[in-house]
Amino acid sequence: MTHAGVTVIFNPRAGGNKQRFLSSILQKAGVKVELLQTTHPGHARELARKVRAHQRLFVAGGDGSLNEALNGLLDAQIEGHEVPPLGIIPLGTANVLAVEVGLDIRAQAIADYINNPGQVWVRPGLVNGRAFFLMVGMGADADTVANVSLKLKKLIGKGAYVLEGIRNIIFPRHRDFEVSIGREQYRVAGVVATHAKHYGGAFVISPDASLTDNTLDVVLMPGSGFMALARYGIALTLNRLHDQTDVSVVKAERLTITSHCGPAPLQIDGESAGKLPCEISLSPYPVRLMVPQAYANLSNVAKDHQDIPDRPILQIAAD
Ligand SMILES: Nc1ncnc2c1ncn2[C@@H]1O[C@H](COP(=O)(O)OP(=O)(O)OP(=O)(O)O)[C@@H](O)[C@H]1O
Numbered sequence: 007m008t009h010a011g012v013t014v015i016f017n018p019r020a021g022g023n024k025q026r027f028l029s030s031i032l033q034k035a036g037v038k039v040e041l042l043q044t045t046h047p048g049h050a051r052e053l054a055r056k057v058r059a060h061q062r063l064f065v066a067g068g069d070g071s072l073n074e075a076l077n078g079l080l081d082a083q084i085e086g087h088e089v090p091p092l093g094i095i096p097l098g099t100a101n102v103l104a105v106e107v108g109l110d111i112r113a114q115a116i117a118d119y120i121n122n123p124g125q126v127w128v129r130p131g132l133v134n135g136r137a138f139f140l141m142v143g144m145g146a147d148a149d150t151v152a153n154v155s156l157k158l159k160k161l162i163g164k165g166a167y168v169l170e171g172i173r174n175i176i177f178p179r180h181r182d183f184e185v186s187i188g189r190e191q192y193r194v195a196g197v198v199a200t201h202a203k204h205y206g207g208a209f210v211i212s213p214d215a216s217l218t219d220n221t222l223d224v225v226l227m228p229g230s231g232f233m234a235l236a237r238y239g240i241a242l243t244l245n246r247l248h249d250q251t252d253v254s255v256v257k258a259e260r261l262t263i264t265s266h267c268g269p270a271p272l273q274i275d276g277e278s279a280g281k282l283p284c285e286i287s288l289s290p291y292p293v294r295l296m297v298p299q300a301y302a303n304l305s306n307v308a309k310d311h312q313d314i315p316d317r318p319i320l321q322i323a324a325d
Pocket residue numbers: 017018019020021022044045046047048049067068069070071072074097098099100101102275276277
């Protein structure tokens with residue numbers, strides 16, 4: 007990759023303030039960066055929209071900040087601009103995208119990645135017009151994200167999600183959805199449409215999913231009782247959710263989901279955002295994601311094997 011200027015969007019609230027860790031990474035990388043600090047939720051989107059294509063843009067924060075920056079790039083693309091490649095400096099609580107692409111979280115490894123990233127093309131997901139890199143979910147997971155105590159998250163990090171998740175298994179709020187994929191209809195208690203293998207950290211939700219595929223894996227969970235929800239939760243922590251006998255994983259480019267239990271919340275890349283009904287598809291605007299070299303090489307080997315072109319095929323006018 008050529009040595010373009012580096013812009014870093016930093017969320018000082020991600021994962022508690024990790025400014026010192028960021029300074030140490032940038033010092034080790036030895037690059038001069040333009041550092042843009044967010045001052046409010048949604049700010050990363052505004053900042054990313056203005057970063058031009060000749061820069062390399064890194065988001066120092068969690069998956070939520072990365073999602074905002076991704077949406078800023080989508081805004082810029084819709085306005086007709088070329089956009090910069092996007093990378094992650096993982097400072098958040100769960101950092102699922104960093105886990106997905108195998109980015110080591112030690113300062114020196116991140117510094118090496120900043121200086122010498124690989125690159126893959128990704129067609130982000132779109133849900134009701136909002137872009138996502140990782141996943142969109144509804145049911146116990148979205149209720150958990152919507153109701154997690156921010157005070158507790160500050161104190162115990164991911165543990166706050168575990169406690170709220172258990173509460174939502176015992177006292178489920180929303181668990182009756184209808185998923186339409188092509189001509190098929192599924193009545194389920196929970197669903198996650200994922201572009202990533204990983205979920206909630208290092209848990210594997212769908213081993214066949216890939217950020218660089220032109221499909222999403224739709225994980226359908228029909229069981230709505232306490233025992234079923236508890237089993238799904240435990241199976242997820244053992245990376246075995248996908249092979250529960252009542253769970254199915256369907257590959258899809260487009261789906262719609264409606265609620266039979268009122269205006270249920272959505273979680274998008276781990277943040278609570280919007281409510282059902284929703285339409286999910288893949289964005290016609292691909293982005294360049296900066297990843298560790300090993301991940302880029304593996305993706306390219308897989309592409310050679312499957313004869314997939316370098317840049318994703320656009321389907322703007324299709325179906
Ligand atoms: N200056 C700020 N003050 C308050 N909130 C902010 C600020 N900048 C960004 N945010 C918000 O912080 C939220 C959480 O950020 P982010 O996802 O990056 O960190 P995290 O939640 O710790 O990590 P993860 O998503 O990996 O669990 C985002 O929704 C974002 O809108």
